[in-house]
Amino acid sequence: MALYAEAAAVLAGVESRQGSIKSLVYASRFQRVKQLYALVCETQRYAAVLDAVIERAGLLRAEKKLRPHLAQVLVYELLLGRGFRGAGGGRWKQVLSRHQARLKAELARLKVQRGVSRNEDLLDAGSKPGGAAQVPRFVRVNTLKTCCEDAVDYFKRQGFTYQGRASCLEDLRTLQGKRFLLDPLLPELLVFPAHTDLHDHPLYQAGHLILQDKASCLPAMLLAPPPGAQVIDACAAPGNKTSHLAALMKNQGRIFAFDLDAKRLASMATLLARAGVSCCELAERDFLAVSAADPRYQQVQYILLDPSCSGSGMPSRQLEEPGAGAPSKERLQALAGFQLRALDHALTFPSLRRLIYSTCSLCQEENEDVVQEALQRCGGAFRLAPAMPTWPHRGLSIFPGAEHCLRASPDTTLTGGFFVAIFERVEVPSLVSPEQVESSEPSPATKRKKRRRVAAAPEVLPADS
CATH class of the missing domain: 3.40.50.150 (Vaccinia Virus protein VP39)
Structure with a gap:
């Protein structure tokens, strides 16, 4: 239960303007920082969808002791996440199971009303063009541990479709499903659809991939x-x-x-x-x-x-x-x-x-x-x-x-x-400093002696060809 309680606390702190997600996650005592950060970010990303489902299902009215932020985290994990992890759900897992059918039905009804078939499409349906939901998921291949070709082959074996190097930004904008591309400008940068979650991917966990914009x-x-x-x-x-x-x-x-x-x-x-x-x-x-x-x-x-x-x-x-x-x-x-x-x-x-x-x-x-x-x-x-x-x-x-x-x-x-x-x-045009140039210039007395030597020298005729 510690993971869900910490995630709810971070969400409450963000709402009360105590800090950003990142600062509050780092300030928490939870040891698995990346796991906590991923859960909070994804819950916050789907917050409007989760609130709609929770309200329609009457969850908070039925469960008076369940606070709103904890409800968001638990419903996200139940409907959109990985499911409750081990014994982490505690007694709330049992509570949520009583409402599971209703919650799933309300999520399905919401998708029908918005004309979408996938959970991630609920975000696009409620976002403005050009907003954060339109930014793809960029993944940098860590060449200290692997190479781009091996990473691509791994994803292909997992059922992803590789479409080669993108030719323009529009290729990135229209990515959907389990398709991915190589970025048109940056080497070793893979591009996935916007809401692809790779925090639990084995290549990310092993440091072969870096999730980086x-x-x-x-x-x-x-x-x-x-x-x-x-x-x-x-x-x-x-x-x-x-x-x-x-x-x-x-x-x-x-x-x-x-x-x-x-x-x-x-x-x-x-x-x-x-x-x-x-x-x-x-x-x-x-x-x-x-x-x-x-x-x-x-x-x-x-x-x-x-x-x-x-x-x-x-x-x-x-x-x-x-x-x-x-x-x-x-x-x-x-x-x-x-x-x-x-x-x-x-x-x-x-x-x-x-x-x-x-x-x-x-x-x-x-x-x-x-x-x-x-x-x-x-x-x-x-x-x-x-x-x-x-x-x-x-x-x-x-x-x-x-x-x-x-x-x-x-x-x-x-x-x-x-x-x-x-x-x-800015490169210096010459390696010789002005002081060196000045010191290498002959003095007036030296110049007069040189002129006298030239005047007194015998004329040298050109040799016969």
Whole structure:
């Protein structure tokens, strides 16, 4: 019963604005964090459907001691989930069994009324076009443990139909049933229909697959550190981007990963171990307190900076924080101030060649405004590098070069909302410094002596041919 009670407590906390799903799950004492997070997310995703079924079946009127959030969790597990797990249902399993026939009948009646045949279609029937329900399920193949071909073959043996590499976004938008594709732009990224649940899939449990939104895969892919590189992941937890960096580096080199939250860092360590990452050094530290002069980081040429942000681009934000509107001006100012300080600090590392700045925010204050200010402060040492010319959604044109930035959203890219900018150190045209050039220039006295020697030299006639 602990799983269901914890899930109900998290849902109640979200509704009372005590925090997001993720923060409340990490703050709970439940040991199987991923299991709890998956159950809460799926229950919240189907909340409107579950409330309709519970109301029509009269469940709360019949069972006075059953609280609404617990009812949601239990009915989700009974009708849409895996069924009650072992003895976890406790006495509520017996209670729900008395209403099982009525609950199933009301779910069937709801599908008839909405003209759908599958449970997941109830979500599409009640969602707006271009909303979170339209974002496909993206799955990154972890190349530290397997390869794309083997993952595809495994799914095919499970009855999935593989349709090859997608040619356009419309291919992703129309995915249904047990069909899946290879993403048209990102290698090793599989795409499934929106409501495909793979949290209990054996390949995910073994770390062969990483459930990661396509936009969230862009930072590591665009940073592109080679094997053997020295990399800093400045605000690393929960660790999906870190594991992606390690895969690109083939576990060769070193990733210095920093985060201040001890619980998130502990969960990250578990995630990285499951993913087979061995080149990462975790530290419970504030990146702003990490000295760029520290000898350990003198060879760092790549930095991934994905700082805390408003999260306004996350499709799950409205699920996690019902009724949440745009972040306040004061909150945006505070976040942007921190983001700019972190970006300024990152650009001071002496060997830095390339830096990715990214957020899961749609707000200009956290994105283009921060990038523009950082470029002005660095005195021309860095510039924005162009990337992915075929990407359809670019940065807001508020300063020259902003079009090099990438934006993402459910409407334009079928992903979560995201922003990415690539900072690249400007190469010095010559390896000789101005001081060296000046010191190598002959003095006026030397020039006069040279002219006298030339004047006094005998004429040399050309040799006969």
